Amino acid sequence: MQCAWPKFARPAVRGFARPLLNQHNRIGIHSASWPAFLRLTVPPKNPIRQLQRRYTALQTSPATSLPGTPPGPHQAGQFESPVLESAGEETYPDQIISSAEVGRTAAQAIRFSIQQDNLGAAFLIIQSWYHARHPNSPLHAQKMSFLGDPTGNLIPFGKSVTSRLPAHSLLHALIRNGEVEKASQLVQGMISMGTRVKSRSLEAALKGFENHASSSPPNNLSSLIPLKSLDSTLIRPHMSHNAHITGGALRILQAARRSGGRSTGRMYRYLIALCIINGEIILASLLFGVLLRDWQAREKAKAAAATAAATILSSEPSELPEYVAQAPAPQSQELKSMCNYISWNFSQPHVNDESSKLAFSASLQALANLANDMDEKRLSVNLEPLIVAMYNCPRTTQMVWVSQNSMPPRRVEAYTYFHDVLERLISSLPDREREQEQIRFINGPPKYNIPQPLEPVNHLTYNALLHYSLRHQRSIDSARFVLTNMLERLEDALRVRQIQAKKGMTSILDRAAKDFPSGEVEALMKEVGLTPVTLAELLNVPEGRPLNTYALSARIALLVSKGEIQTIIDALPTILPGLFPPPAPKGTPRVVAIRAANKWREDSLEKAVKLGPVVFTALLNALRKNGSTGLAESVFVYGLEAEKKSFDLDVSREKERAGTRRILVRPWCLPVHAYTTMIQAYDNERRRRSLQKPYAKGWGLTLEGTSRPGHTSDDGSDPVRRDVLARRMILETYHLMMAASQKIATRLKKLEELVQAGMKASLDGATKQKLDIKIVLGLGQGKNDFNPPEPDIWFFESLLDIF
Known part of the structure; x- marks a missing residue:
């Protein structure tokens, strides 16, 4: 039998075989050029007209013409859209064209319409497809009403034509054009109509929301509904200017969770960043709590399945929602971004305008939400930024809402609550084995005290607790407990970072030494077996590793407090070699010597750049x-x-x-x-x-x-x-x-x-x-x-x- 595919290959793939060149906005990232032997020499045709031609061929092909199938638009005279004219275009009525090809052509037609700034034509294609799937559904028509009235007659697509690729093309086009509200409504419509939305597309949508909010961030914080008292606004203060952006992003996440889709870590990261940009820090902390609880339930189900398999128990597996079964693990980046925003709000000067009060109150409530998660041992990430934000909270009498062990929320004083949580954390430093053995015996029924997936505390968290014990609690006993617990685990969890951890500890102890009687901190270091780090050890950093500038500045400050400034002056040629050029050989002309000294100074400048402002300030104070x-x-x-x-x-x-x-x-x-x-x-x-x-x-x-x-020369002036x-x-x-x-x-x-x-x-x-x-x-x-x-x-x- 003669092979018939060659004569149909060119008209079937024309117009979409050659990929479009993506225009990347990122610096230094460019798409590869299309191979020369695959380049088409035929000028591109209008994709919208190709859509009409291929749809016509689809309707007349024997493969798709079934008994009872309504006549095509060319037969019924219904295909009269002003954006889909086919004058001057050849047709192929005898071609056998698949539904997938019609979908690909529709996607290309949408891209072409967007390039021509013709959103109406792109909306018409999506409207036609949804109308073909649900012709008499008022609910679906209401969900697609944001696309507006059709600009022409609807295209009578068949139900076999998929809309996944065209809908995704329109979604990404709306995101690029900044139409975030329509993009959100389109995603919700796609999910409600049964179209599977890719996780990457949802990530791109939320990233587009974040970029749109960053381009025009609001300035003032105010509540959407005016309330009578300031205390009531502690529930949900936010930016009224960008509230629709956050609402649209939240509806995307909610629709994805309801449909059983997978919520990735990037989706939560972009959404939390969007909340921070809009000043909705309470909402960001609640989203982070949702992420923690989903992941906690996922880890609990895994542990239960492993236990059942080990004990050979025949029990029905626990059925979890899809969004919980595939919940992403929380990352330190989200927690750090929220804590940085909260600390920034705390550091702002206190004024009496409503916007500043709302921002401060919202930061307190968000920090209370995060502190509650840490108090209940849900956090398995680096706790340092959270601890720093908590002990930097200014003294205030404002109240916040907290809920412990799934009990009803209660109001507590924010400042007192933060320090109580930190004291509880120090008195019982998290340990995986101890928590899993003892957690079912404390704080109520076992269902509220499941084994928590808590990672070992890293050296950054220990350093933050040590700083809190010495500088805020002013307690040598508490510092001794933290140091002992930390040094016992250095050989296990911190073996790789042992040197960095010890440098961090000694720098904190150096800074706190002046706040205690002479010799007390040194006695503590000797008791736990911690030797002080010298200036030479701090400056001797392996190639490729950053210099610990804060440990160096702390050692300089300690030497100043001890009156050993000459030690610092003696180390200056090592710290700043550019200030001490080597002596010129005897007989060198003065001009040549000055030029060599300037070159030495310039070549050594990069080392001075790595010191940073903290070391320079410490050196100036010592001198x-x-x-x-x-x-x-x-x-x-x-x-x-x-x-x-x-x-x-x-x-x-x-x-x-x-x-x-x-x-x-x-x-x-x-x-x-x-x-x-x-x-x-x-x-x-x-x-x-x-x-x-x-x-x-x-x-x-x-x-x-x-x-x-x-005044400095000896020439007699x-x-x-x-x-x-x-x-x-x-x-x-x-x-x-x-x-x-x-x-x-x-x-x-x-x-x-x-x-x-x-x-x-x-x-x-x-x-x-x-x-x-x-x-x-x-x-x-x-x-x-x-x-x-x-x-x-x-x-x-x-x-x-x-x-």
């Missing part, structure tokens, strides 16, 4: 207390150079993969404390007006790092009085600090412009490498890495003492 004003000036100017260097793209070049250079830029800036420290150092010089040394010597650098003429130069330098530091914020904003703007432009050329311009640039503010080791300097009370008090 000020030692009276080394000239050396402090050198460190300060070098810190400003390192700050500027941190905004360059070539500082944090990470790796190169598949012709794409991936760059991570971590800009930082010196805080206002660094400027205040320099002002205090100059003020100390101003007060030092002795008769023996009335003139300045060895300090008074310019921003370029050069000495000021007339007129000297400058110490108090006069100190006042001049104080004023220059003041003006420098006031202009710093604007400079940092300008640098950030230029850096973002480079990222948005795409950086299609390489840094040196010699190659055509693609770049993938990511900007992360600060070094990632604390909240003070990126704080643009703004005058605070200590800054102005230092100026008032002088002038």
Whole structure:
């Protein structure tokens, strides 16, 4: 028999065989070019007209023409849509075309309509399909009413034509165009009509909601319905401007759960991020609690099935909903983003306007929800951000709602409740084996006390509890308990991070040493067998690992409190080698020596960038207390150079993969404390007006790092009085600090412009490498890495003492 497929292959696949080139917005990611030997030379036809032609062939083909089938639109004269004209197009009435091909052509027609800004034509295709499936259903017609009235006569699709691909094409087109409400309604309609929606499509929809909210975030927090009392708004305060966006995203998740679909971790992550952008932090915490409970039920079912299999018990397996059986595991990223937002709200200045009160009250309630999850041992992620947010809660008498052991909610004082939870956590540090053995004997019936899937506490959580014990509870006994429990488990759970954990512990102990009587913290360290970490050990970091800047600054602060500042000065050539160039050989011309010193200073600048603002501030404070004003000036100017260097793209070049250079830029800036420290150092010089040394010597650098003429040289020029130069330098530091914020904003703007432009050329311009640039503010080791300097009370008090 003669093979007949070649003559039908070209008309059957024309128009959709060649994939469309996706336009990626991400930097450095481009789709591969279509192979030359597969490129079609025929110009593309109108996909909407192809849809009509293929539908006509489908209706006239013997494979689909069954007894009782209504006549096609070409027979009944019903196909008269103004957007589906076929004038000038050839037809193939003898072709055998499948329903899947009609669906693919419909999807391409939708894409074409979107490219032509003709949403009506795209909506008409979806309306036609749903009308073909449910011609006389008022409920389904109501669900599709958001598409509007048809722009033409409906296409009489057959029930065998699938709408999955066309509906997904329209969904992604609506997301790209920012039509988030229609996208949400389309997803709900697809699910209610039985169309299976991919998890990736739901993720893309929720990500589109997040991007849309980020482009126009609301400014003020207010309740949707005006309530009589402020206490009532603790239930659900949120942004009224973007409430429809959050509502649409929640309806997508709800529809997916009801239909038995799989809710992925990205869906919860995008939804929680959307709630944070809109200021609905209470809703974000409740969503995280839903995720925890679903995963907890999933793990309980797995444990019960394993127990039944081990004991050879014949029992019916527990039937869980599909969304619970496939519940994703909670991640630390969601908890950290919520806690960061809560901590940011707590750090804002307290004002009496309604928006600030609502934001503060909402943060308290959300933190209470998360603390309740931790108190009931549901959390299996890194607890450090939650513990930090709890002990940073300002003292307040406001009340929050909590519910324990599935009992009715009750109102408690927020501040007291947070510290009670932390004390309970310290007194019974989580341990998997102990919890599973004892949990059925405490706090009520066994059904409320199932074995919790709790991971071992990591060293970050231990460090947070140690900090809370020393700095907030001021309890050596509590700190001893935390340290003992931590060191016993270092060889087991923390073997890989043993060195980092010990450095974190010693830095916390160093910072807390000044708050206790002399020698008490040192005795505690000796009791638990913890040896102090020296400056040399902190600076000796293996290649590829970040420097623990907070541990280094804590050790510097401890040496200052002990009066061992000379140890810090002796270590300066190791900490900042750029300030101490090697001596030039004898007989080297002065110009050559200066050029070599400048090159040494520039080459060592990248190491200074890795120190960050915390180490520079600690060094300035130590040098000020030692009276080394000239050396402090050198460190300060070098810190400003390192700050500027941190905004360059070539500082944090990470790796190169598949012709794409991936760059991570971590800009930082010196805080206002660094400027205040320099002002205090100059003020100390101003007060030092002795008769023996009335003139300045060895300090008074310019921003370029050069000495000021007339007071530091020995060429016989007129000297400058110490108090006069100190006042001049104080004023220059003041003006420098006031202009710093604007400079940092300008640098950030230029850096973002480079990222948005795409950086299609390489840094040196010699190659055509693609770049993938990511900007992360600060070094990632604390909240003070990126704080643009703004005058605070200590800054102005230092100026008032002088002038």
